[in-house]
Amino acid sequence: MNKKTFLIFTMPSFIMMVFFIAIPLFLVFFQSFHFKQDILEIVEREKCDPFGCKTEILKVPVLDEKGNRSKINIWVGWENYKNILKFVDLNSIIQNNGYSWSAIQSIDFYKALRFTLTFTFITLPFVLIFGLCLALCVNNLVNRLKGPVIFITLLPFIITPVIGSLSIKWLFIGDGIITSFLEYILEKDISVFAKAWSIELLVLFYKIWHTTPFAFVIFYAALQTVDKDRIEAAFVDGANRFQRLRYIVIPHIMPLIVFVTLIHLMDAYRVFDEIVGFSAEGFLNSLQWMTYDFLRLDDSGSRYIGRASATSMLTMIGIVIILIPVLRRVFKEQKEKRN
């Protein structure tokens, strides 16, 4: 394929990615140093209903001559970052309390960072191990049962994350069936959604439930391509089942373990839907949820675009740091393939 046709074919996709991914990145970078907001003025308005009149105090956006909302847009330097990272507060907390986790957690950003990282890295080994075990089990199943089991396994993965979280949440709410069951066994009242740690446990469980099928499908397909002769040879040499798994099967599927790790890190780092589904925002906070919260209209009807941009930038720096080791490996492989 010559260069010209290549360019024509890739142009739409390229334009799409430049306009809607690359340029927004620059905009976010730019916005993160600005303070942007609608100018609001406080208006007193008399509101009357049959029971008498009340004066209300409202915040109303100021309109310019054309009838658009007027905005302030000023360069604030690192102010947005300072507002999020709160180094001054952090410093005083450390001086007063030493390096105490719970005190540092009172600042939203560190709370979000802590949860996002825990979520990403704690679920990873579970997903890999459960996925592999499940793949080994299904691989040894009677052929007739394989189809239905794969069908059922795919369901948690395909389900809308918010709905999946809700469906697990409904089992654990006040009169949910599992709560009732636990109360019956333990003979005491249980309220899962009153404590941060129990919610966090549920969110982690949800993620493992949701992603294990993905790891399973990949590993299961890889198991079909394991060289049977090598396993037989190992068997003749006296390797037991575990040794065959350890020295033949796992090295064979290693590239796919890396692949699942890569995808899982990317997806888990974006944790957001789970927090919405479990309505956990009072207790848990993730980086992407912080951005979302800044972008939402708050009570006075304004959005904090600047702060959202700063959080976005910090989030991106985080994902780049996490992915560097994995990406370097992928990069090397691709380069080797080309040579």
Add this chain to the structure above:
Amino acid sequence: MESKLFNLSLTLKVIVGISIMLWTFIALFPLLWVLIMSIKLPVDSFAANPLNVIIGPNTLKQVGGLSFINLMFLCLSIYIYFKFFKSRENYFLKINNLTNNKLISFLLLILIFIALFLALFLFLNTHIANFLNNFFEYVPFLKILSKPLIGFTTKHFIAVWAENEFYKQFLNTAFVTLGVVTISLTVGTLAGYALSRSNTMIAFWLLVAALVFRALPHSVLVTGYLELFIDYGLYGKKIAVIILLVAINQPFTIWMLRSFFMNIPQDLDDAAQIDGCNSFQAFWMIIMPLMWPGVITTGLFSFLLAYNDYLVCALLLDGQSQTMVPAIMQYFNMETTMTDLVESIAAAASITLPLFILVMFFQKQIVSGLTQGSVKG
């Protein structure tokens, strides 16, 4: 030797069996429980005894339920549907002989499946089953067959879809997903094809860039454009959401389509070009007809991305233009009574059902799509 090597000992067999049973239970239970709760009155949905939730004594008393006949019909319809589904390839070939166009016959087949579904579940299971129920009531010994056994009410579904106008959100979702799938695929197939046939440095860097873009949190992209969308009146317009979702989906689409195109030997292109096709003709007339499985698979994943999205839709749409998933959360925040809660459960069940059917139909494609990207990429 083969058999001795690959057969499991009895202990291992038991372990495998138990773990599979345990997993299928864990995987299925939350979803099935949502379905069961959604067809019961609130008293039964949140009863402490699981048997009461399944049978629903209060629902039986107040609304009625499914009799033995109903259950028979239900099993029968599911059986018929599966039978029909299993021989779908035969039917496809038959229709194809009539129409001579693969796309049209594919759409026709889907229409037939939908029609069959409606006929079975809206006619056979309701009207005919009710008629038989009424009939057997007057037969002395067979009366027991028409006695309601399991509590069942569609009250919440009706409340959600008719009174709360959930169908509007459904139409919004349909519009958004359709837009995302078509645009993603059109743009993606062109790029995926070019990338699979090129070994230049540009192609390599484009793929690496796409991989990095795939890692970006979606909120970043919304942050960049939210302000502009609001200023230019695109806020609350579905087209804005479609564009953003297509962009978010693009890196994934081109990677997956590229790996599907790589399965098609390049000799075919060369042969076509020797026969006098230009690149575009070769792509459209020779390669694309072989690509349909790949396109369908990639389309499925684009569909899932758009259908499941919460973040982009919640930030860019509001009120009347909202899609189903964010709408259900707003529903959920409003909820004050138990009935509201069960209604939102019914809404959740309605969102889940299309996905159930999707997995049933396209299990093979989903599995092949997931493995394609990994093995070739």
